[in-house]
Amino acid sequence: MRTFFGAKETLKPQSGYPTEAVVAIGNFDGVHLGHQSILKKAQDYGSKMDLPVVVLTFNPHPTLELRPQSPMKLLMTYEEKRIQLDQLGIDFCVEEPFNAEFAARSADEFFQDFLLKTLHAQVIIVGQDFAFGRKREGNTELLKEYCEKAGVKLELALPVVKDGLVISSSLIREALSHGKLKEAEDLLGRPFFYKGEIVHGDKRGRTIGFPTANMKCEEKFPLLPGVYATSVIWQGQVYPSVTNIGKRPTFQQTEELSLIPLKIETHILDQTFDLYGEILEVRFHHRIRDERKFASIDELKAQIKSDVNLAKSLLH
Numbered sequence: 001m002r003t004f005f006g007a008k009e010t011l012k013p014q015s016g017y018p019t020e021a022v023v024a025i026g027n028f029d030g031v032h033l034g035h036q037s038i039l040k041k042a043q044d045y046g047s048k049m050d051l052p053v054v055v056l057t058f059n060p061h062p063t064l065e066l067r068p069q070s071p072m073k074l075l076m077t078y079e080e081k082r083i084q085l086d087q088l089g090i091d092f093c094v095e096e097p098f099n100a101e102f103a104a105r106s107a108d109e110f111f112q113d114f115l116l117k118t119l120h121a122q123v124i125i126v127g128q129d130f131a132f133g134r135k136r137e138g139n140t141e142l143l144k145e146y147c148e149k150a151g152v153k154l155e156l157a158l159p160v161v162k163d164g165l166v167i168s169s170s171l172i173r174e175a176l177s178h179g180k181l182k183e184a185e186d187l188l189g190r191p192f193f194y195k196g197e198i199v200h201g202d203k204r205g206r207t208i209g210f211p212t213a214n215m216k217c218e219e220k221f222p223l224l225p226g227v228y229a230t231s232v233i234w235q236g237q238v239y240p241s242v243t244n245i246g247k248r249p250t251f252q253q254t255e256e257l258s259l260i261p262l263k264i265e266t267h268i269l270d271q272t273f274d275l276y277g278e279i280l281e282v283r284f285h286h287r288i289r290d291e292r293k294f295a296s297i298d299e300l301k302a303q304i305k306s307d308v309n310l311a312k313s314l315l316h
Helices: 033-049 062-066 078-087 107-116 140-150 169-177 181-188 254-259 297-315
Strands: 002-005 021-025 053-059 092-097 121-127 153-157 192-199 213-217 226-234 237-246 263-268 279-289
Touching: 021 033, 033 053, 033 121, 033 153, 053 078, 078 092, 107 121, 107 140, 121 140, 140 153, 169 181, 181 192, 181 279, 213 279, 226 263, 226 297, 237 279, 237 297, 263 279, 279 297
Parallel strands: 002 092, 021 053, 021 121, 053 092, 121 153
Antiparallel strands: 192 213, 192 279, 213 263, 226 237, 226 279, 237 263
16 A cells, blocks of 8 residues: 555655545544445445545544544554555555645535545545535535536445444444443454553563563553453564553552553563563453552552453453
8 A cells, every 4th residue: 555645745646646546535543344344345446447446534633633622532543544554455545634724625625626636536435424625514415416517426335333333433432431342342343452662661560470561652542541351462473461551559659640641561471572672562352450559569469360360261
């Protein structure tokens, strides 16, 4: 997959960008099963018409630009989204900077100048709630009119429903916010994960017999503090693990907890690796318990042993 940042500046003839394309538009945060349905439809058109598939997405997410006070956190980093789109076989990704200038474009300008003249859309695929142009003035009815006049095929993708609910990024965030990892996984089509560089910690886990890999993670949707049964992906191998997200209250003064950032610490079961500087992916499968303060280190060690045994049974 070729990725372009800012279509106007980068889609030059010499770049290899196609002169005709199937264009799927959306934020695709999480690239969940609903998104995958849209992408599959685009690929079906691409195969039938012998055209490449282009995904048009935005950076930052429009909600973060238009409502910066919004507490919304992304299910994926932008880089993770690009990787997922590539793995799904998308030919091109255009990641358009979403800023005040872009948001001020009229619906007509967005369609004529951007979708037609810049992206060369022959087929456009969007969700049924798609809105475009300044202050969301364009809806799917207007888009249908534009497409008919321009001779462009428009496909409105039906929502994907699971257990009576429409799959959406907000529904997945809701599930994760309540610790419902299996529910979120069923909607995403894969486990929720964090991926980042392993950095030096204070090595307390090592001193109590449970060394941990401390992850430096880009900001994305925060899971509830607690202990999780997880799996680690490293160098193409999968290792069962236990992960703690929290502030390690047993080692902290209670009055200091509000000042301490959350840490992501993973203990790989029955393995000892030197992982400093390595990039790990940690997939979250089951929430075992809340994080809590223990009366002693021995009590904490006993609980961790119990957590490890439970994780082994859950991940078996």
